[in-house]
Amino acid sequence: METADILNVTVIEPRLKHPTIFDKFDSMNPGQGFIIHNDHDPKPLYYQLLAERGQIFNWEYLANGPEVWQVRITKRQDGEDEITVGELVAKDFRKAQVFKKLGIDFCCGGKKTLSEVCDKKGIDIHKVEAELAAIDKQGQASGQNFQSWELDFLSDYVINTHHNYVRESIPFLTEISQKVARVHGDRHPELIKVAEVFAGIAHDLSMHLMKEENILFPYIKEMVLAKKTGQPLPESHFGQVANPINVMEMEHEGAGEDLSEIRQLTNDYELPADACTSYRILFQKLEEFENDLFQHVHLENNILFPKSLELEKSLKN
Template identity: 50%
Template sequence: MESENCKKETQDNEETIGEIVTKDYRKAQVFKRYGIDFCCGGKKTIKEACENKGIDEAELTKVLKSIPSDANTSENDYMKWDIGFLTDYIINIHHQYVKENTSFIRELANKVAKVHGEEHPEVVEVAKLFNQVGEDLMLHLSKEEKVLFPFIKELAFVQREGGQLPKSAFGNVSNPIHIMESEHELAGGLLHTIREITNDFAIPVNACNSYTILYKKLDEYENDLHKHVHLENNILFPKALLAEKELQTAVK
């Protein structure tokens, strides 16, 4: 029994942050509390993440284990979803969120920077950084929706119905995936910088309604992007890579 426990402990330690969150999305909140990136940094193990952040690994592990493992959450179903369906879900929920909110937040950030920039110079930097985030993400979504996601949906169709492995101008699906992951990391890094310079979106005592709404929307926007990127980096992309590999093997 003791050796089995040791074996399980070793396996748990070797799991990546992304794999842990994929199994139980509730644990994402724990990683967020400790400032650990579970989406773009999802390929690190707990040990690696703790070493990078100077966090007590035993303490973090204890907190993660305190979450009941027998509770079923809807997030656990994502791994069971067909990759074509998951692709549509990401577009309809998370891409749509970005499209609906980016312009509004950008306008709000520019307005707050203009009105409050002299007294709170950090909001000028916030506006500059978010303008970059918005521009990058809108281009990013376009590339996913026009290039990568249609190919993934073709893979899903062939998996279900049979037929020829789809051809692409970009070679293996790993090529655009690597680019998308790099762009995720860039956007996530910019939003993290915004969180840092605003002291976790701490609202000043004299903040007007626009200032308050801006910080609340930025917090919401970053949280949505974390889940968005988690679904792509840790679930959709690995499943797409596996699907392509299986179809390539079947052809040989």
């Protein structure tokens, strides 16, 4: 791509950065693109662009810090709207097992398309598509049809099932991770880092749950009530619902990256020969915690949040 197609946002006044990028994106024809040059990760822009323009662009990191970030943003061609990994799982949760086996993030990173993910991870997309097709041939999935649930009911389900699980698990996992690090850290120093990373997860998720329960979810319930009673869109102090959703999705991604770091530190929770009972329980509970978070974030990122954006749009019309 030519130098003229590079937008150096470091020289733009902060309040004008995103409007300038949006104006440039909107002026492009399908198939055209440009590179943004920045001094920090522009991930918040990704979520804002996704929320306000939809899945009509490709996002490719060309330089990923620590001093310079460059991202190529390309407007997709007409008819190029490929379904995302998250959407595939939202339609049939059985497909999550295919992605999990291959190390493909379907929740925190679920807004990427299958071709984007496979290209980045060097996976043969045809083999993945064959495994997904095999699931389709098995017939309809049994179990909960979360897609059909009312959003207020789904919000309560997330709180009662997943938020409560996180709150109940954090004290135990914090204590046992620190204990195992003290006892085994001299022979397995990675355990000290595991305890440190989980402490960060525990703090961040605790604050995250409060924001969802006190700000975002109550507003979603107000929108559901307004739709049922024929009332206008309720007012909020945060503007459009995409704003808190963007924040929640960024925090989801952060938690997912932290758990991925723990998985790498533990070599996919592989137990050494000298692992004691507490050591074994720690790894078992950490993997259980990760699996629950996958389902938790999937319900929000791939079902609750997109449907909330659609609901808000319908109330504006």
